[in-house]
Amino acid sequence: MNHNSIHWFRKGLRLHDNPALLAAMKDCAELYPIFILDPWFPKNMQVSVNRWRFLVEALKDLDENLKKINSRLFVVRGKPAEVFPVLFKKWKVTRLTFEVDTEPYSKQRDAEVEKMAAEHSVQVIQKVSNTLYDIDRIIAENNGKAPLTYVRLQTVLAPLGSPKRPAQAPTKNDMKECSTPWKSSYDGKYSIPTLEELGQDPEKLGPHLYPGGETEALSRLEIYMKRTAWVCNFQKPETEPNSLTPSTTVLSPYMKFGCLSARTFWWKLADVYHGRKHSHPPVSLHGQLLWREFFYTAGVGVPNFNKMEGNPVCVQVDWDNNKEHLKAWSEGRTGYPFIDAIMTQLRTEGWIHHLARHAVACFLTRGDLWISWEEGQKVFEELLLDADWSLNAGNWQWLSASAFFHQFFRVYSPVAFGKKTDKNGEYIKKYLPFLKKFPAEYIYEPWKAPRSLQERAGCIIGKDYPKPIVEHEVVRKKNIQRMKAAYARRSGSVDVGDKDLEGSKKKGVKRNAAKEQSVADLLKKAKFKKD
DNA sequence: CAGCTGGTTGGACCG
DNA sequence: ACGGTCCAACCAGCT
Numbered sequence: 001m002n003h004n005s006i007h008w009f010r011k012g013l014r015l016h017d018n019p020a021l022l023a024a025m026k027d028c029a030e031l032y033p034i035f036i037l038d039p040w041f042p043k044n045m046q047v048s049v050n051r052w053r054f055l056v057e058a059l060k061d062l063d064e065n066l067k068k069i070n071s072r073l074f075v076v077r078g079k080p081a082e083v084f085p086v087l088f089k090k091w092k093v094t095r096l097t098f099e100v101d102t103e104p105y106s107k108q109r110d111a112e113v114e115k116m117a118a119e120h121s122v123q124v125i126q127k128v129s130n131t132l133y134d135i136d137r138i139i140a141e142n143n144g145k146a147p148l149t150y151v152r153l154q155t156v157l158a159p160l161g162s163p164k165r166p167a168q169a170p171t172k173n174d175m176k177e178c179s180t181p182w183k184s185s186y187d188g189k190y191s192i193p194t195l196e197e198l199g200q201d202p203e204k205l206g207p208h209l210y211p212g213g214e215t216e217a218l219s220r221l222e223i224y225m226k227r228t229a230w231v232c233n234f235q236k237p238e239t240e241p242n243s244l245t246p247s248t249t250v251l252s253p254y255m256k257f258g259c260l261s262a263r264t265f266w267w268k269l270a271d272v273y274h275g276r277k278h279s280h281p282p283v284s285l286h287g288q289l290l291w292r293e294f295f296y297t298a299g300v301g302v303p304n305f306n307k308m309e310g311n312p313v314c315v316q317v318d319w320d321n322n323k324e325h326l327k328a329w330s331e332g333r334t335g336y337p338f339i340d341a342i343m344t345q346l347r348t349e350g351w352i353h354h355l356a357r358h359a360v361a362c363f364l365t366r367g368d369l370w371i372s373w374e375e376g377q378k379v380f381e382e383l384l385l386d387a388d389w390s391l392n393a394g395n396w397q398w399l400s401a402s403a404f405f406h407q408f409f410r411v412y413s414p415v416a417f418g419k420k421t422d423k424n425g426e427y428i429k430k431y432l433p434f435l436k437k438f439p440a441e442y443i444y445e446p447w448k449a450p451r452s453l454q455e456r457a458g459c460i461i462g463k464d465y466p467k468p469i470v471e472h473e474v475v476r477k478k479n480i481q482r483m484k485a486a487y488a489r490r491s492g493s494v495d496v497g498d499k500d501l502e503g504s505k506k507k508g509v510k511r512n513a514a515k516e517q518s519v520a521d522l523l524k525k526a527k528f529k530k531d
Numbered sequence: 532c533a534g535c536t537g538g539t540t541g542g543a544c545c546g
Numbered sequence: 547a548c549g550g551t552c553c554a555a556c557c558a559g560c561t
Contacts, residue, residue, distance in 0.1 A: 149538075149558055237540025282539045291539075355540065362541095406556040410541045417541075480554090487556065536560085545551085 003123075004030040004091055008098040009073070010106070011130055013058045014214040015065050017166035017261035019127040024097040025170055028178040032091055033066055034074045035059055036083055037193060040105065046382035049200045050350040054212035054385050058257050059192050061213025069172045071180040074190035080113055088120045091181075097125040099258070102135050102300045103389045132163035132262050132293050139301045146301025148313060148404065150282050153294050166264040206348040210253055210385060217254035224249050225268050232278035234285050241355035242338070242418050242427035249285075250351055252386035255292070262289055292391060298404075299390030306393040308374060313403040317486045319365075319372035326371050328469050329364050330379045332432075335461075335468035338418040338444055339363050341431035348431075350385035358399055362412040365400035366483050368470050373400035401483060408483040411476050415444045434459050 005024035012018060013035075025031055041047065063073035076083050087093060096117050101110065110126070117124045128134045138156055139146055147153040195202050210216075225231060239247040254260040269285050272278075281287030304310040308317070328334050332343035342356040352360075357380075363369065364376045373396040380396070381387045394404070401408035418427070425443030429436040435446060437457035442449040447461045447468060454460050461467055 147558095151537080152559065155559095235540085239540090287539075358540080401556080404557090405538080406558090407538080407541085407554095408556065409554060410556095413542065416543085484554095484556085491557095532561095534561090536558105538557090541553105543551105543553085546549095 003028045003095045004032070004093050005095040005097060006032045006034055006087060006091070006093050008096060009033065009035045009062065010098065010101055011256075012099040012258035013062050014217070014259050014261065015062075015069075015169040016214065016218070017129055017264050018099070018169070019129055019167045020097040020099050020125060022167055022170060022174075023125045023127060024095065025174055025178060028095075030091065031071055031175070031178050031180050032074060032087070032093070033062075033071055033180070034076050034087070034190075035062075036076045036078065036080050037198075038078075038080060038109075040079070040109075042199070044105075046378070048347075048350060048383050049195065049202070049204045050206050050383075051385050051387070052195055052198050052200045053205060053208075054210065054253060054350075055257065056193060056195065056198075057212030057216075058214070058259055061215050061259075063192060065214060066180075069170055070175045072182065073192070074186065075192055076190060080109055081116065084113060084116055085120065088117075088122055093120075093122055095123045095125065097127070099130055100126050100128045100134075101130065102296060129167075129261060129263070130258060131296050132266060132289060133157065133160060135293075135297050135300045138293070138297050146298045147294070148298075150291070150294055153290065153297065154281065157290075157293075162270070163263050163266050165267060166261050206350065209349055210250055210351060212253070212257065212259065214254075214259045217251065217260035220249070220251060220254065221260060221265065221268060224251070225272055228272050228276065231269065231272045231285060232276050235279050235283040236288060236354065237283060239353065239355075240421040241353040241359065242341075242422040243353075244426060244430055246351070246353065248353060252388075253351065256386040256388045262292065265289060292388075295390045295394035298394050306374070306377065306389065308372065308402065311403075314397055315402045315486055315490055317366075317372075317400075317402065318482070320370045322369065322371060325369045325469060326364075326375050328466070329360070329369060329371070329376075333466050333469075334363070334368075334414075335447065335466040336363070336414040336444075336472070337425065337428040337432055337435055337446060337465075339414050341428045344431040346380075346383050350383060352384075357395065359412050359414065359417055361396060361399035363414055365396075365402075366408055366479055367411045368414070368472055368475050368479070370475070370479055370482065373397060373402060376400075406487075408487070409480050411480065414472055419444060432465075434464060 005028045007021045007024035012020070015021065021033070059073060059075060066072050076087070084096075096113075098110070101107070114124050137160070138153070141160070142152070142156045147156055236248075251260055251265065255262060255265070266286065266289055273286075278284065281290050298313070299305045302311060302313050308314050329339070330343065332340035332347065334340055339360055342352055342360050345356070346352045361373070361376055364371050365373050377392055377396045380392050384392070397403035398405045418425070424440040425438075428443055435443060435457070437459070438446050438449060438453075442453070446454070446459070446465065449457070449461070459465055
């Protein structure tokens with residue numbers, strides 16, 4: 001019993017599968033579980049009031065669960081670098097534990113804290129528990145590079161075997177030998193923040209669909225795991241982006257904050273799969289967890305992963321800078337009801353289906369508006385409850401055909417795509433109720449409805465709801481050509497202009513481009529030799 | 532090595 | 547209603 005430990009919660013807001021917390025409790029006299037309200041976050045990113053609520057609820061739940069084992073949560077205000085020296089002295093701390101975090105800011109922050117802890121003779125213990133595997137290990141196994149395809153990731157993971165089994169949550173019994181000192185003077189100082197303290201307006205909250213916290217996460221998990229047939233048959237591409245209630249688990253916000261452990265989720269799924277025929281990665285639920293791993297690995301292994309410039313896997317594209325179009329997209333005013341309904345759901349509820357993300361991301365970038373994926377990334381980062389740095393950056397690059405996915409001629413139609421699973425546009429009517437009187441024939445394209453119908457529906461297009469800000473069929477073709485040119489520039493080929501691509505000349509141009517490319521390659525090689 | 536295969540989830544059109 | 551074919555042709559990884 002020779003340690004006074006701080007366990008530092010950042011993500012990983014849970015008691016289950018928390019090896020760093022268990023390490024803090026070992027041979028421990030006094031345990032101080034803390035969360036730091038780090039001013040870096042609100043300064044460097046917009047966070048919606050919905051996500052602040054989720055965090056506050058997750059912290060409350062954590063505090064309650066800690067109290068059940070005779071401890072509590074201390075919420076500390078300030079910069080980690082300034083907070084720790086004070087706490088180390090005040091609580092006579094000898095050990096600091098936390099979960100490994102692979103995001104760039106976190107890595108830098110944690111390195112500084114680790115150094116400072118050493119200066120105060122505080123032992124630091126870090127444990128991997130946010131991801132299924134140790135991300136650095138995956139990269140090492142792949143010769144120091146992040147796998148750029150899913151198949152490659154699977155190949156690299158195969159010899160590593162299944163992810164570790166989750167650690168048990170600590171119980172009262174584990175706290176028998178140690179205590180969390182409790183002074184009344186602590187209560188105000190280390191209390192869970194309110195939305196008001198965080199500068200948020202509770203009036204702006206959306207419906208309370210996904211309460212934050214570990215307790216909610218585990219009960220949500222249990223509910224879904226009971227649906228064994230559904231779990232075993234799960235194929236992500238067959239779930240619906242525009243159902244009126246989510247067609248997938250919506251466990252992602254809980255994963256983002258670590259209210260649910262990926263490994264706990266993995267092994268619960270394995271239990272359900274056991275002895276049953278079931279779907280497989282990439283489309284299965286296990287497959288979804290591996291996608292998370294895939295993008296986490298890329299986020300660590302690829303420099304400047306959340307940017308285009310300086311990002312070696314990202315195609316360099318001459319995106320336009322159209323502030324009006326960006327604003328229209330982010331506020332759900334593009335004139336395409338399917339797109340605007342999705343953006344409305346995102347803004348009000350904080351969660352949209354994965355394929356809905358595809359539709360709006362393609363629309364913003366290579367499909368229609370030709371606006372940088374970094375702009376979309378910022379909007380998602382603000383509004384999504386599950387906004388996760390690596391996943392957000394990776395998926396935006398995927399959808400904009402900037403990295404991982406390259407079949408840029410496959411463009412989602414803002415009209416046709418939604419119809420596949422919602423012919424009558426019920427989803428659109430839910431989120432854009434002013435369109436609810438349009439018949440199915442026009443619900444995806446209300447501008448095509450006759451004026452008399454628009455009047456009867458009580459919504460004049462161009463007045464009560466915007467006309468489409470771009471003509472999809474026109475910009476789509478133009479954008480595919482721009483994408484093709486961006487790819488051609490990347491491979492060292494000549495800039496293939498629109499003019500050269502007309503009709504019968506196509507084949508000739510292709511041959512020329514190939515020839516140019518090989519010349520460029522020869523030049524590159526020659527240069528290399530000289531060096 | 533040059534060529535091949537496969538790639539989480541496209542769209543339009545045809546029968 | 548739904549499966550097949552074409553569209554135009556990308557890249558990463560493998561052999």
